[in-house]
Amino acid sequence: MTGDKKSVVTPWEVSGAVDYDKLIKEFGTQALDLAQLAEQKDAPPFIRRGLYFSHRDFPQWIGDAEKGKKVSIVTGRGPSEKMHIGHLVPFIVAQYFQKKYGCMVYIPFSDDEKFFVKKGLTQEQVAAFAQDNMLDVLALGFNPAKTKIFSDFEYTKIYKYAALIAKKTTFSAAKATFGFQGDTNIGFIFYPAVQSAHIYMPQFLEGAQRTLVPIAIDQDPYMRILRDVADALGFIKPGAIHAQFLPGLSGNAKMSASEAENDVIFLTDTPEQVKKKINKYAFSGGKDTLEEHRKQGGNPTVDISFLYLKYLFEPDDKKLAKIEKDYRAGKLLSGELKAILIEKVNAFLKEHQKKREQAKKLVSRFTLT
Amino acid sequence: MTGDKKSVVTPWEVSGAVDYDKLIKEFGTQALDLAQLAEQKDAPPFIRRGLYFSHRDFPQWIGDAEKGKKVSIVTGRGPSEKMHIGHLVPFIVAQYFQKKYGCMVYIPFSDDEKFFVKKGLTQEQVAAFAQDNMLDVLALGFNPAKTKIFSDFEYTKIYKYAALIAKKTTFSAAKATFGFQGDTNIGFIFYPAVQSAHIYMPQFLEGAQRTLVPIAIDQDPYMRILRDVADALGFIKPGAIHAQFLPGLSGNAKMSASEAENDVIFLTDTPEQVKKKINKYAFSGGKDTLEEHRKQGGNPTVDISFLYLKYLFEPDDKKLAKIEKDYRAGKLLSGELKAILIEKVNAFLKEHQKKREQAKKLVSRFTLT
Numbered sequence: 001m002t003g004d005k006k007s008v009v010t011p012w013e014v015s016g017a018v019d020y021d022k023l024i025k026e027f028g029t030q031a032l033d034l035a036q037l038a039e040q041k042d043a044p045p046f047i048r049r050g051l052y053f054s055h056r057d058f059p060q061w062i063g064d065a066e067k068g069k070k071v072s073i074v075t076g077r078g079p080s081e082k083m084h085i086g087h088l089v090p091f092i093v094a095q096y097f098q099k100k101y102g103c104m105v106y107i108p109f110s111d112d113e114k115f116f117v118k119k120g121l122t123q124e125q126v127a128a129f130a131q132d133n134m135l136d137v138l139a140l141g142f143n144p145a146k147t148k149i150f151s152d153f154e155y156t157k158i159y160k161y162a163a164l165i166a167k168k169t170t171f172s173a174a175k176a177t178f179g180f181q182g183d184t185n186i187g188f189i190f191y192p193a194v195q196s197a198h199i200y201m202p203q204f205l206e207g208a209q210r211t212l213v214p215i216a217i218d219q220d221p222y223m224r225i226l227r228d229v230a231d232a233l234g235f236i237k238p239g240a241i242h243a244q245f246l247p248g249l250s251g252n253a254k255m256s257a258s259e260a261e262n263d264v265i266f267l268t269d270t271p272e273q274v275k276k277k278i279n280k281y282a283f284s285g286g287k288d289t290l291e292e293h294r295k296q297g298g299n300p301t302v303d304i305s306f307l308y309l310k311y312l313f314e315p316d317d318k319k320l321a322k323i324e325k326d327y328r329a330g331k332l333l334s335g336e337l338k339a340i341l342i343e344k345v346n347a348f349l350k351e352h353q354k355k356r357e358q359a360k361k362l363v364s365r366f367t368l369t
Numbered sequence: 370m371t372g373d374k375k376s377v378v379t380p381w382e383v384s385g386a387v388d389y390d391k392l393i394k395e396f397g398t399q400a401l402d403l404a405q406l407a408e409q410k411d412a413p414p415f416i417r418r419g420l421y422f423s424h425r426d427f428p429q430w431i432g433d434a435e436k437g438k439k440v441s442i443v444t445g446r447g448p449s450e451k452m453h454i455g456h457l458v459p460f461i462v463a464q465y466f467q468k469k470y471g472c473m474v475y476i477p478f479s480d481d482e483k484f485f486v487k488k489g490l491t492q493e494q495v496a497a498f499a500q501d502n503m504l505d506v507l508a509l510g511f512n513p514a515k516t517k518i519f520s521d522f523e524y525t526k527i528y529k530y531a532a533l534i535a536k537k538t539t540f541s542a543a544k545a546t547f548g549f550q551g552d553t554n555i556g557f558i559f560y561p562a563v564q565s566a567h568i569y570m571p572q573f574l575e576g577a578q579r580t581l582v583p584i585a586i587d588q589d590p591y592m593r594i595l596r597d598v599a600d601a602l603g604f605i606k607p608g609a610i611h612a613q614f615l616p617g618l619s620g621n622a623k624m625s626a627s628e629a630e631n632d633v634i635f636l637t638d639t640p641e642q643v644k645k646k647i648n649k650y651a652f653s654g655g656k657d658t659l660e661e662h663r664k665q666g667g668n669p670t671v672d673i674s675f676l677y678l679k680y681l682f683e684p685d686d687k688k689l690a691k692i693e694k695d696y697r698a699g700k701l702l703s704g705e706l707k708a709i710l711i712e713k714v715n716a717f718l719k720e721h722q723k724k725r726e727q728a729k730k731l732v733s734r735f736t737l738t
Contacts, residue, residue: 112528112532115532115536116532116535116536123529123532123533152528153528153529153532154529156525158528159481159521159522159527159528160492160522160523162556163481163484163485163492163522163556164492166485166554166555166556166557166559167484167485167554167556168554169554169555169556170551170552170553170554170555171540171549171550171551171552171553171554171555171558172551172552174555175551180540181540182539182540182541182544183539183540183541184539184540185535185536185537185538185539185540186535186538186539186540186543186558186559186561186562187531187532187535187536187538187559187562188535189540189555189558189559190535190555190556190558190559192555193555193556
């Protein structure tokens with residue numbers, strides 16, 4: 001599904017075949033104990049089934065959480081478009097741990113990052129996307145007493161916090177991590193300090209504690225640069241768990257609407273749109289002809305419909321195992337597999353879109369001031 | 370008084386002999402019409418007597434002001450120390466034009482700049498200096514209905530406004546203007562966008578208009594970089610009038626407490642401190658012996674006491690002319706000249722320190738929120 005293209009993994013570009021074991025070595029992170037995660041029966045399916053594969057200081061965070069110590073989670077969103085199903089992954093993680101450990105969750109919306117990075121985007125546009133995206137996040141049902149959302153252009157103290165980190169971050173260090181060039185605008189150069197401030201928000205507001213950041217692996221450079229200033233700030237280095245990318249419908253390495261609108265399922269898509277996109281674009285591991293498929297069976301490991309069921313939409317291990325077995329055996333056809341996914345996605349979106357509407361009344365209760 | 374040292378004029382360093390005509394050429398500014406300024410009998414003495422020597426678009430600003438069009442002034446303060454008498458100059462200009470034309474005056478306190486630039490300084494320290502310095506500024510008696518003060522770390526919208534400019538400012542452009550290096554921290558690199566946002570505050574808040582910035586000539590690089598983005602923002606390029614440096618007591622090119630505490634008269638100095646500093650440190654244009662001085666006379670053009678009277682403390686042209694004449698003739702001795710200055714400074718400071726105390730109750734009325 002990915003193949004020959006050169007592999008690129010930076011916070012702004014993911015393309016080509018991704019070798020996740022190699023990334024662990026390159027980025028200097030640790031492999032997660034996948035067998036142990038598989039045992040966590042109450043965890044979201046994508047955690048039990050290995051989408052999160054790497055970490056920094058995760059056992060220490062869990063250790064503190066299990067002991068009842070104050071721990072926290074930060075996971076943000078860059079609001080430059082409507083949200084798709086892949087965007088929900090880290091928020092589902094946050095919500096799972098909040099339920100389990102009662103921890104604080106901070107959700108920054110980096111309207112500034114998107115404004116600085118995306119050429120044509122105005123402040124009004126990022127503000128509108130932030131307002132819209134907040135609904136999708138709050139639709140998941142966070143605890144309002146333990147969850148704070150904010151956007152950088154509206155939250156009054158972010159510049160002051162970011163300044164504390166900016167003063168300790170040289171241009172050389174930022175350039176080495178992010179590859180800034182002469183034509184990079186100075187807002188973009190400052191932004192890593194803001195992103196770092198996000199991750200330190202729990203410690204700025206409530207003192208030293210372990211913080212966990214569930215992110216896709218491409219965002220890890222931010223973790224490296226922000227962990228470097230922990231000692232100087234008198235804080236504990238934040239930890240992270242890193243996800244593999246959820247592929248796009250066509251099999252692109254990372255689901256991304258900026259690449260192709262038809263490659264993603266938006267959280268606001270209608271049942272008809274979902275049906276059409278999956279039937280038309282979802283990369284299939286099935287064989288070309290019915291006869292061949294019946295005889296040789298399909299390959300679920302590259303089949304996008306199967307992968308979406310595995311990571312997001314079929315939490316029941318037995319049901320998933322049967323789907324996999326039947327598909328490999330050629331008993332389940334590609335169109336039938338897609339039909340299962342379509343039904344699951346539309347059931348989820350129906351509920352999500354209802355909660356999304358209800359969330360409009362909740363935004364102010366969650367907003368950090 | 371300045372002599373052989375290599376001349377350096379940047380926003381962070383002023384040293385050596387300063388050739389102001391050369392700076393006009395180097396910086397690409399215009400010479401002010403000094404004869405015309407000398408006619409402005411109601412203007413502060415340092416304006417009538419040539420301390421301001423250069424400008425950008427000043428006639429256009431005056432033209433709009435005279436026509437009763439909406440115009441504004443922005444002049445700020447970097448709060449990294451107590452204020453000395455030289456720091457008052459641009460605020461006296463602002464107050465003069467506010468009285469004359471009823472224009473809005475914005476006074477930003479760049480606590481962020483000082484925090485980023487000065488290595489040991491904490492956010493708490495710059496905040497305390499900002500609080501202190503605001504009293505000196507407000508002691509001048511600005512119109513509360515037409516004057517807004519704010520500090521960058523406290524004013525909630527500055528980051529958002531600065532971002533608009535940052536997005537249009539490349540690292541190369543900022544580096545070319547300010548000479549940033551690899552070890553420059555990323556807050557400092559972002560700061561020119563904040564300083565630019567200060568100057569555009571009147572236009573951000575009240576629409577396109579001519580804005581005047583009274584500054585010492587070393588700050589002109591900021592004007593250049595911010596004028597470049599005016600068109601992109603749909604605003605009018607802000608104008609400036611540039612002052613020569615008010616020399617330190619010992620004759621240093623620029624009065625600066627960071628160079629030597631004894632080289633400046635602080636606005637909070639006691640009468641005894643003033644007397645001691647002027648008598649001990651004020652560079653004299655008088656002769657070495659009484660006999661010589663009586664015979665050959667003193668040189669007022671290099672005499673710091675005379676220069677302070679000329680620019681700040683003796684508004685009466687006739688009295689100043691008599692002092693100059695008597696000093697040149699050897700009738701007025703160095704010690705007598707110093708005594709005149711000491712009396713004037715202490716009379717001013719007595720009144721200033723009283724108003725400074727009263728200003729404590731005024732800060733909140735002036736603060737932009």
